[in-house]
Amino acid sequence: MAEFFRARVNSTYEFDLSETSLSDMDQIRTGPDAYHILKDNRSVHITVESSDFFNARYTIRIEGETFEVDLDTPLDLFIEKMGFAVAGDNAVDKVAAPMPGLLLSIYVTEGQEVEKDTPLLVLEAMKMENVILSPRKGIIDSIMVSQGTSVEKGTVLISFR
Amino acid sequence: MKKLLIANRGEIAVRIIHSAHKMGIATVAVYSDVDRDAPHVQLAGEAWNIGGPDSASSYLDMDKIIAVAKSSGADAIHPGYGFLSENAAFAERVTSEGIIFVGPSPESIRVMGSKLEAKATVSAYDIPMVPGTEAAITDAEAAMEIARKIGFPILIKASAGGGGKGMRIVEKEGDLASQMERAISEAKAAFGDGAVFIEKYVSSPRHIEVQVLADTHGNTVHLFERECSIQRRHQKVVEEAPSSVLTPELREKMGQAAIHVARSCNYVGAGTVEFLLDASHNFYFLEMNTRLQVEHPVTELVTGKDLVRLQIEIAMGQELPFKQEDLALKGHAIELRVYAEDPLNNFLxxxxxxxxxxxxxxxxxxxxxxxxxKMKVPIYYDPMLSKLICYANDRTEAIQLMLKAIENYRVEGVETTLSFGSFVMQHPAFKSGEFDTHFVKQYYDPEVIARTREYKAHLAALVAFSEYLKDRKILRLPNA
Known part of the structure; x- marks a missing residue:
């Protein structure tokens, strides 16, 4: 029976793989950790920068970019399928700072109803004023920060009801 | 000049220290609390802490910088670009303390620093200019009236501005009031002066600037142009020399215009005269930058001159070592500004x-x-990490070299404009030379970078998978 794997790359991309996935990739070794690859007739040089078999974790460098690849083995996927993994909530219910900066002004108040793209606040970073717009229509539940404070990237600024 | 204080940080401080050391001049660096481990601090002969991370309490603090110059015995100050480089009051104070200011006179800085005064000063020389306001304004209603007269789209610019800060394009009447408010607020925050002016927005403009050098003996020369049309947020990202659209005649005409602009304000030192070039190759005077430019290296490469060295020699009262007719263009240079910014997320x-x-x-x-x-990129300053400059026999070779160099530039931990640089170098419009300052708006599609990255990520996944299978085979052998 074919084994199924999943690769997570830079915690951003996910690819499902099985041994047949490798069938149209032509790979020759050109150095201890280097390969030349032909895929779709494209010629690519790659380097395997680190490999950790026990954690199924590999670092691959391709044309100036580095990729961290985590492989989920058939066992990992089985566990996930059995429902032991925690499910995430995808609804947008808060606005986080997209970069570190200083909160110059806040345009909304708690309990206010806003449309999508309503200006919520102004964040100053690197001498530029950036207006943060509402990601959706909704009611402001709470404003976690006050004017004049410095925030780190990812700080939750506003939550929706 | 025996000892030079560099009132700046980052790559430009390093750049200035290198030229000073070559000339046998001792150097003094200044640094804020977050810059202790920065290269400029380690490279200079002396380094003095001048305060907190906030620019206002360190790199913009004139008292502290002048005090360090005196305590360290520095007889000259080089301001670099940004910070105090175009602050007439600073140049004035440095000079009155008996210290050499490596740059023009306070009067030249003052005149060219005010865009309106600059226009008035150069008008005697018949330099073409873009229609706009004659006086700086802060009133939205007055702005509306002027805007209606010259017609939309219009451009709002901070009177004291530079570097794209406090600058907004307004496409239609309805947006004017809110954009004015933002522009004034930005101008106030960045320069302490909320005055703005309004001008006609030239469509399909190319940003072309001319490097000038003037000594204290009355010699003024130009070192040809730099093409700086590839911009995001009105700030340059890719620059090159020479421009692919200038004919030798137009180059000479713009060069002479730049010399006239420099003469009109009795300019001394290295300066840059910025022009807009429209679709029919008419050029308009924009402003003069009274300092060394970020993108000066491309000029250095195509002319073979060390601009920082020349600045220092001029400041020491020496005559320019060449005449206009000795200068010639050789080869092609392209610069990419490597910013710690995310090109996939609106260049944040x-x-x-x-x-x-x-x-x-x-x-x-x-x-x-x-x-x-292992250094941190501080949030307090401009997020530029470095400038990557490639020089080759011709433009195509320079573009190819740039692509190779981008590939071999390794940065992990922050996103950078490197991927954007490779997008630009591979874009047909850039390769053909047919582009203007709207390049990013017109052609830039973050999806292209995202797709390329995803394709590579997929390859990486396949290679990792094949490695895993190989490793598993090896590890299974003992039990086989």
Whole structure:
């Protein structure tokens, strides 16, 4: 029976793989950790920068970019399928700072109803004023920060009801 | 000049220190609390802490900088670009303390620093200009009236501005009031002066600037042009010399216009006269930058001159070592500003620690760099890490060299404009030379970078998978 794997790359991309996935990739070794690859007739040089078999974790460098690849083995996927993994909530219910900066002004108040793209606040970073717009229509539940404070990237600024 | 204080940080401080050392001049660096481990601090003969991370309490603090110059016995100050470089009051104070200011006179800085006064000053020389307001304004209603007269789209610019800060394009009447408010507020925050002016927005403009040098003996020359049309947020990202659209005649005409602008304000030192070139190759005077430009390296490469060295020699009262007719263009140079910004997320600053930071090297590759591996990119300053400059026989070769250099530039920990640079170098419009300042708006599609990255990520996944299978085979052998 074919084994199924999943690769997570830079915690951003996910690819499902099985041994047949490798069938149209032509790979020759050109150095201890280097390969030349032909895929779709494209010629690519790659380097395997680190490999950790026990954690199924590999670092691959391709044309100036580095990729961290985590492989989920058939066992990992089985566990996930059995429902032991925690499910995430995808609804947008808060606005986080997209970069570190200083909160110059806040345009909304708690309990206010806003449309999508309503200006919520102004964040100053690197001498530029950036207006943060509402990601959706909704009611402001709470404003976690006050004017004049410095925030780190990812700080939750506003939550929706 | 025996000892030079560099009132700046980052790559430009490093760049200035290098030229000073070559000339046998001792150097003094200044640094804020967050810059202790920066290269400029380690490279200079002396380094003095001048305060907190906030620019206002360090790199913009005239008292502290002048005090350090006196305590360290520095007889000259080089302001670099940004910070105090175009602050007439600073130049004035430095000079009155008996210290040499490596730059023009306070009067030249003052005149060219006010865009309206600059226009008035150069008008005697018949330099073409874009229609706009004659006086700076802060009133939205007056702005509306003027805007209606010259017609939309219009451009709002901070009177004291520069570097794209406090600058807004307004496409239609309905947006004017809110954009005025933002522009005034930005101008106030950045320059302490909320005055703005309004001008006609030239469509399909190219940003072309001319480097000038003037000594104290009445000699003024130009060192040809730099093409700086590839911009995001009105700030340059890619620059090159020479421009692919200037004919030798137009080059000479713009060069002479730039010399006239410099003469009109009795300019001394290295300066840059910025022009807009419209679709029919008419040029208009924009402003003069009374300092060394970020993108000066491309001019250095195509002319073979060290502009920082020349600035220092001029400041010491020496005559320019060449005449206009001795100058010639050779080869082609392209610069990419490597900013810690995310090109996939609207070029927002991407701060963090440089986990990996390795520079490319090789013939024709120059990197003016201000960072080291494991350094943090502070949020307090401009997020430029370095400038990657490539020089080759012709434009095509320079573009190809740039692509190779980008590939060999390793940065991990923050996002950078490197991927954007490779997008630009591969874009047909850039390759053909047919582009203007709207390049990013017209052609830039973050999806292209995202797709390329995803394709590579998929390859990486396949290679990792094949490695895993191989490793598993090896590890299973003992039990087989």
């Amino acid at each position: 600053p991407s701060t963090g620690t440089l986990e990996t930071y390795q520079l490319p090297s090789g013939p024709g590759i120059r990197v003016d760099n201000g960072f080291k591996e």
